[in-house]
Amino acid sequence: MTTRTILPDAAPTWFALAAAAAHVDHGGAGGFVSGFTHPILGWDHVAAMVAVGLWGAFLGRPAIWLLPVVFPLVMAFAAAAGVIGVPLPFVEAGIAASAIVLGLLIAFAVRPPLWVAAVVVGAFAVFHGHAHGTELPQAVNPFAYAVGFVLSTGLLHAAGIALGLLVARPLGVLAIRGGGAVISLAGTGFLFGVL
Amino acid sequence: MRARVARHALGVVLCACAGPAAAHSPLPGIEGFYAGLLHPFTTPDQALALLASGLLLGGFDMQRLGVAFGAATIGLAAGLALGTPTGDPAPWLFGLAALAATFAALAPGRALPLVVFLSLVAGALLGWASLPDAGPPRDRAFTVAGSVTGAALGLLYIAGGIDLLRDRIRAQVFCIALRVLAAWIAAIALLMLALGLGESLA
Numbered sequence: 001m002t003t004r005t006i007l008p009d010a011a012p013t014w015f016a017l018a019a020a021a022a023h024v025d026h027g028g029a030g031g032f033v034s035g036f037t038h039p040i041l042g043w044d045h046v047a048a049m050v051a052v053g054l055w056g057a058f059l060g061r062p063a064i065w066l067l068p069v070v071f072p073l074v075m076a077f078a079a080a081a082g083v084i085g086v087p088l089p090f091v092e093a094g095i096a097a098s099a100i101v102l103g104l105l106i107a108f109a110v111r112p113p114l115w116v117a118a119v120v121v122g123a124f125a126v127f128h129g130h131a132h133g134t135e136l137p138q139a140v141n142p143f144a145y146a147v148g149f150v151l152s153t154g155l156l157h158a159a160g161i162a163l164g165l166l167v168a169r170p171l172g173v174l175a176i177r178g179g180g181a182v183i184s185l186a187g188t189g190f191l192f193g194v195l
Numbered sequence: 196m197r198a199r200v201a202r203h204a205l206g207v208v209l210c211a212c213a214g215p216a217a218a219h220s221p222l223p224g225i226e227g228f229y230a231g232l233l234h235p236f237t238t239p240d241q242a243l244a245l246l247a248s249g250l251l252l253g254g255f256d257m258q259r260l261g262v263a264f265g266a267a268t269i270g271l272a273a274g275l276a277l278g279t280p281t282g283d284p285a286p287w288l289f290g291l292a293a294l295a296a297t298f299a300a301l302a303p304g305r306a307l308p309l310v311v312f313l314s315l316v317a318g319a320l321l322g323w324a325s326l327p328d329a330g331p332p333r334d335r336a337f338t339v340a341g342s343v344t345g346a347a348l349g350l351l352y353i354a355g356g357i358d359l360l361r362d363r364i365r366a367q368v369f370c371i372a373l374r375v376l377a378a379w380i381a382a383i384a385l386l387m388l389a390l391g392l393g394e395s396l397a
Contacts, residue, residue: 065371069300069378076293076382080389136390143239146386150379161354 035148038132039156044095044190045128047183048138049156050104050163052121054183057164058106058176063114067121068157072150074122076128082133092190099187109173126170128153158171170188222224224337231341234325240288243384245346247296247318249353250377253308254303257358266311267318267350271343274322274389284324289388291317296381300374321346 020031032082039045048073056067081088088094101139102124104110132149163179191195229381235241248267252260278284295313300304327341361369 016210057372062366065374069374072378072382073297073300073385075310076385079382079386083386083389083393085393133386136386142390143272143383146390150382150386154375154379 032145035145053160077127079133098124103184253357271319278323292384
């Protein structure tokens, strides 16, 4: 009796169990999907998240891990403020500005000290976090929503980091700086309601 | 060919038998023990606290963690002894998870005394959260034993698993992934804490 023998036999049983479990908790699944898609369906969020990862990879170590660590931590604090009801003006403008500024920093290959980069990213994380936080209390399952949106935010950072690893290839720097310019232009479009 | 068919048939029979066999409790009270065993992993507050504490401990080599595991065990006992069944440890567990995960994200493998203290606190809170509802003393004892075993094993396996993987995966990207994971856990814990506070303020 080997694994190769058992696995095909057990598969129908597992699929049957999975199908049964799929009808148990719509709240959790709905909350997760809602949270997961919230950053992805907002193009302004996507542009800024990818820009954070891209800039981190462009700056190299330790920024490559520090920026994607700082962002969710600060974002969570801001989201907490949003949940409690602390008002924050110009949230949408701040989100659009994050894409513009981060895109420009990448396009012009700006390499500030690490702490400055962390502060810039953290400052913009406030706007993104507040926007997410104000939606959190209405979620079907807040825990699943929080897990979903933190996970998708991290995956968007990872996508930016993956693109940023092009920096090691010929013409990679040019491609990344071009990507930064596109993000910045998109941010301008978000700010003026063109996109 | 016939032997192969027989093996497949045996596999199907074993899979079909697994459910009914597991449906019986061979030992009285063992169901409560298993329910307790899974308890730390089925509630968000305890699961996040366990994950965060495990990540924090996983920043160190296992040889240096004896004191931290001892502190967590003492904490578990203290939490069981001093906790009140009517109290709600969830906000404290979310707060601890946010703190431990933030520390694991920003400074992994540093400040062992602080990590020992956080392990003690984590143990105490998990012990408090493991207190079962009212019921027959024998059932409660089984459930508590299961919860404490689950929490202790969870902590041990998470920290040990990270240590093992770090030994196997020498790539720097693994340490980066652990930091990012810790930051995500901190963010989720903080959000849940804020949500709880928001509800109590409203």
